[in-house]
Amino acid sequence: MSGEVEDAVDEAVEDAVDEAVAAAAAALYAVPQTEFIPTRKALAATAKSSAGPAAAKAVLALRKPTLTAWAMNLVPRAGDGSLADVLGLGARMRAAQSTLDTATLTSVRGERDATLTAYVEAVATAAEAEGVELSPAAREEVRASAIAALADETAARALASGQLTRSLHYSGFGEVDLSGAVGVTSSGSIISVLRGGARSSRVPAEPAEAERESAASEDANEDDDELTEEELAAAVAEARAAKAAAKARRLAQAELEAAQAGMSEAQAGLRAAEDAARRARQAVIAAQKRLDSARAAVAGPGR
Template sequence: MDLDEAVGELYGGGLGDFVAVRTRLAKEAGGDLGREIKALRKPTVTAWLLNLFARRSPELLAEVGELGERMRSAQGEGDAAALRDARPERDALVRRVVAATREVAKGEDRQLSPAGEDEVAATVVAALADETSQAALASGMLVRALRYSGFGEVDLDDAVAARARLRVLPGGAAGAGRGEGVETTDEEQTQDPPEPPEPPEAAELRETELRLQTVEAKVDLATSQLAEAEEALARAREAVAQARERLRTQTTQRERLTKEATRLRRACARAARRQ
């Protein structure tokens, strides 16, 4: 057993069994590996569900990677038209991931709360905006949900288990199927010479547009949730109206039967007196 296998078993298993499984794996491994396993933190409910989503929905996860790559490329090139054109696809993709995560929760006898849905949406927005966040989501090792503030990179502190070994699950990377993907390690990497810094105005515009994308995604999700709530309310009102109608019918029938019973009792009494 190595750390990757332990992480896979821990973060792909049941949340209620996390501590017991971690203790067992750490004991089996022993030594330095056992201490590394013991240090792995239990995920939040939303992070746990996202980890299961990453394992169970590789095709949808790959769509997040592909769209994120296109949007980041358009952002880097300052292609505002391409970003606008991608907005409907982005909004639909966020809703689909929220719906898929909700189904994962149902399969685990859990319910994804409205706050949890917001966290899922925010994590998808972060993954679309930031390549390392995309890798974090695809790794299936989240400890907490992600959130993009609109400035610079997404804060991944305490967000990913074994971050030094961050990698994507098979099929989850933007380059899935080509043997590519995002990977970060603590080792020094050979880097190309840095590009000249972009003008402050361009950086400010880019950050503002990304903040706008985050807010728009949240608004679209809230609008979708409101529509669903209104539909549920309409169904509930219809059910109440039908129940009231049944109650009125039953009340009328009861009154009629009561009157009929009274009439029959009186008729029986009169017949008895005549005998």
């Protein structure tokens, strides 16, 4: 029973932190870049009140998106059909590749180019609506991200999450490197929250050295709240300590309730024994009275 309580406590603590971070990320990555830092502070305060200090630190650890990533994050929220076309085409291409269906892969080349072009234009148009013009280099990063989504299912889910922190790249083989590409949870994992609340697979969130340097350079002068690796490790340790404390409290409560239940049973048994003893005494007294009456009757009058 203790093991079940322990597992339930662990799951409840983890869910509370993850849900708070996921809710904060969904709101945070929807705001303009200029509002990212103050919004993150406000959301961290909300997370602290709902799920504790560990959740607040995890929210503060959510990475600020690059300009390209911010622009791509606009498209999933706008419901633009170009993103759906990328996702659909990618699923078909991966299925064809898995079965070595070269005829299908050859036939979609024209569709692939048109789909990529339409997606890049959709991202550029969404950015322009927010007063930002994408440079040719940024457009190339958008195209590269879409190519990565065509090749890799997890990358496609990241592109659709609306929570990218950087662009994606596909080397031509293997899986797409998603390290540092989506928001970071208190456990040090990236989490992609898709529309409708679906959650992607988690992968290690240690960013590449160049990506760390780029992010540090971008936020050096405007973001004093970005957590260092040591602070993020401390947040993880704090989350684990909170989990252990919650577990200890729940186990102690379960043991107390069990002891109270045992005491109640013992008290009920004691009361039953006292009632039985009282009835026994009353029976003895009644029997003694009957015996005395019988002796008096045998002795007769005057004796």
